[in-house]
Every structure is written in structure tokens, then in C-alpha cells.
Amino acid sequence: MTSENTQGLPTVGLIGLGNLGNPMAVSALSHGYPMVVHSLNKAEAENLIALGATWANSAAEVGSKSDVVITVLPAPHHVRDIMIGSGGVLEQMKPGSTFIDMSTSSVEVANEIKELADPKGVAVMEAPVSFLAKAPIGASRNSAQLQIFVGGTTEHFEQHLPLFRALGGMPEQIYHAGPNGAGYGIKVLLNLLWFMYAAGTSEVLAIGSKLGLDLRVLQQALCASPSQSNFLQYDINSVFEAGNYDDGFTIDLVCKDIQLGIALGEKTGIDTKLAHIVEQLHQQALATYGPKSGEMSVVKLYEEAAGRLFRDQ
Missing domain, CATH: 1.10.1040.10 (N-(1-d-carboxylethyl)-l-norvaline Dehydrogenase; domain 2)
Structure with a gap:
């Protein structure tokens, strides 16, 4: 990939800036990751733009500008539509890039995306999250301290482990669940x-x-x-x-x-x-x-x- 910055950190694209995606992006920016962001409502990105993130006018633009594309979306059909439907993200992604779905989604949708991504040389992983519940509800959301359940190859897990930590994953709470699908499970x-x-x-x-x-x-x-x-x-x-x-x-x-x-x-x-x-x-x-x-x-x-x-x- 050619879009890594001088610190060697990949450019991360994040689609979906709600209660989960936004604090994750804040955390990654604080760790020095260059970020490209998109959501249905640009107002959700104002704090991220102020911190140095680049706004993309479409989901597809995120795909073209990122080494790692992350989706944090409400339901499996949203993930499918953004990646291989009208959103057109996968089509714009470069060989050697990685797609990580951090939504609570389904193996069936992920497999459909992976089937199209493999011939393009785009890696596919899932890494759904859970907020740590060691405080009254709401506190962990504000700090974005997360459990992360990663499905994918060991090689890709190790490659992106620093990113998962930067997104707010607690070091002892980032699990390599197994192959694709295990994280969703x-x-x-x-x-x-x-x-x-x-x-x-x-x-x-x-x-x-x-x-x-x-x-x-x-x-x-x-x-x-x-x-x-x-x-x-x-x-x-x-x-x-x-x-x-x-x-x-x-x-x-x-x-x-x-x-x-x-x-x-x-x-x-x-x-x-x-x-x-x-x-x-x-x-x-x-x-x-x-x-x-x-x-x-x-x-x-x-x-x-x-x-x-x-x-x-």
C-alpha cells in the first residue's frame, strides 16, 4: 500500500459515526492514525474533522482513499449495501487493503463480501465489539473502552492488533476468536x-x-x-x-x-x-x-x- 504516512500507520476509513463509531474514531486519531470518515449525517463528523480527520462525500470515496476500511453500521443489510451494493466501497478498494466490519452482523453477509473481495486481493475480517461494563451504563461508551472479538486469519489479526488497540480495545480484551465468522458468533x-x-x-x-x-x-x-x-x-x-x-x-x-x-x-x-x-x-x-x-x-x-x-x- 502506498498511502501509509511517515509513521508507518495505515490510513483508516470509518463508515458509520454513531454512538460507537465516533468515539472509536476519536481514539484512533489520538493515536496518530490518519482517518477518512463518512456517515449519513456530516454533523456527526464535525468533532472528528476538528481533530484532523478527512471527510469523504461518499462511502465509495472512503474505499478509494483508505488502507483499512471499517464499517460500524446498524444491521447486516446496511453492511452489504455499503460494501457491495449501492455504496460501492469494495469496488473502490485497492489490492492489499483490508475490510473490517465492526458491526453486529451475520456470517452470510460477510461471506458474500469475502467471495467478491478475495479475487481483488482485499482481506476481509470482522471485529464486533462490546463495551466493558465495569461502571454504570454509559461510562464505558464515553471512554470507548472495548472488548473486540476478531474473526479472520492469525496473520491479519496480528497485523491489525495495534489498530484494534488504538480504536479503544483493551489489550487483555482483544480476542482472536478464530476464522472468519467466529467473531460474529x-x-x-x-x-x-x-x-x-x-x-x-x-x-x-x-x-x-x-x-x-x-x-x-x-x-x-x-x-x-x-x-x-x-x-x-x-x-x-x-x-x-x-x-x-x-x-x-x-x-x-x-x-x-x-x-x-x-x-x-x-x-x-x-x-x-x-x-x-x-x-x-x-x-x-x-x-x-x-x-x-x-x-x-x-x-x-x-x-x-x-x-x-x-x-x-
Whole structure:
């Protein structure tokens, strides 16, 4: 590649500058990576342009100007359209460049892209992320401290490990999950289990509320027991403290991710009875509160069932 700067760092193109993509770009810029960025809304890039990023007027322009193209998009069909559909990014990418999808997407879409990328000499990887949950929900988003689950060859993993660290990946939390598809698998299953925790915890809190229990005492007792979870210890705090159901990740995306998990169950022949129940609850929350309500809107359903809000007194 010829577009590396004098420090030897590749030019990174990032498409999708929302709650995840923007802080990742800020982190990479702070580590000296030259960046080309694009999103549907240019206003999302203003802080990045001020930090030295180059704005691209189209996704395809990102492909032509970058050594590494990263997508951070809501759903698999968005990734497909940007890369090999109307976005035309892959067509503009140079031999020897790399495409890394950091969305929560599907192996099927990635394989379709890889089939077209291989003859062009463009490497394909996935590296979906999860925010570290060692603070009340929202704090890790602001610092972009990430777990990253990388699918691809060992060679490509080692080549891009410095970039993953620069994007905000914690050194001990960047996993080479295995070959292409393994990173998606871990991320989809991680999300599925978290949504199960959200529903299960909400149900327990509703019962505790109807029993007249102090929910903070209940939380403390459960967190000190084998039933402890990060959701119970950290994520639910924003509901207790401020009625914040976290609209940084919306319920329509929750339902999309649950469906990706159910699809993995179908692919592997596992009967996902529990996942289907959890999906029904989150679909009910979506229908009740709207697609852009927060990812913990299922908690609201159980607050209504209990007849009281789960709040600190």
C-alpha cells in the first residue's frame, strides 16, 4: 500500500459515526492514525474533522482513499449495501487493503463480501465489539473502552492488533476468536445472553417490588450470590438512579440482535425456546414504547406489571 504516512500507520476509513463509531474514531486519531470518515449525517463528523480527520462525500470515496476500511453500521443489510451494493466501497478498494466490519452482523453477509473481495486481493475480517461494563451504563461508551472479538486469519489479526488497540480495545480484551465468522458468533451470543439477563432480572425485580422488598437490598443480596451478573450489578443502576433505559442502543436493534441469535440456533439445530420468549418480551416493549426507546425498555414492561417504578427512594 502506498498511502501509509511517515509513521508507518495505515490510513483508516470509518463508515458509520454513531454512538460507537465516533468515539472509536476519536481514539484512533489520538493515536496518530490518519482517518477518512463518512456517515449519513456530516454533523456527526464535525468533532472528528476538528481533530484532523478527512471527510469523504461518499462511502465509495472512503474505499478509494483508505488502507483499512471499517464499517460500524446498524444491521447486516446496511453492511452489504455499503460494501457491495449501492455504496460501492469494495469496488473502490485497492489490492492489499483490508475490510473490517465492526458491526453486529451475520456470517452470510460477510461471506458474500469475502467471495467478491478475495479475487481483488482485499482481506476481509470482522471485529464486533462490546463495551466493558465495569461502571454504570454509559461510562464505558464515553471512554470507548472495548472488548473486540476478531474473526479472520492469525496473520491479519496480528497485523491489525495495534489498530484494534488504538480504536479503544483493551489489550487483555482483544480476542482472536478464530476464522472468519467466529467473531460474529461470540458477539451475537454475548448480546443474546445479556437480553436474557435483562428480562430475567426485570421479572425478579417486579416480584420483589410486589413483595414490598427494598430493591437495593435485593440487588445487593443477589450480587453477592451465585446469581450475580454485570446487568444486575451495573446496568440496572441507571434505571434505579435516573429512570434511564439507555437509548444509546435502541430496542429495534435489540430485536434485530435477538433474531441473529435465534438464527444461529436454527443453523446449529438448537431449539431456542428461551430466546423466543425473550424475543417476544422485547418485541412487546418495541410495540409499546416505540422502536427508538432504550435497550432496557423491557424493564418498563415489568415496572408496569408491578405498578411502580424501580427507583431509589
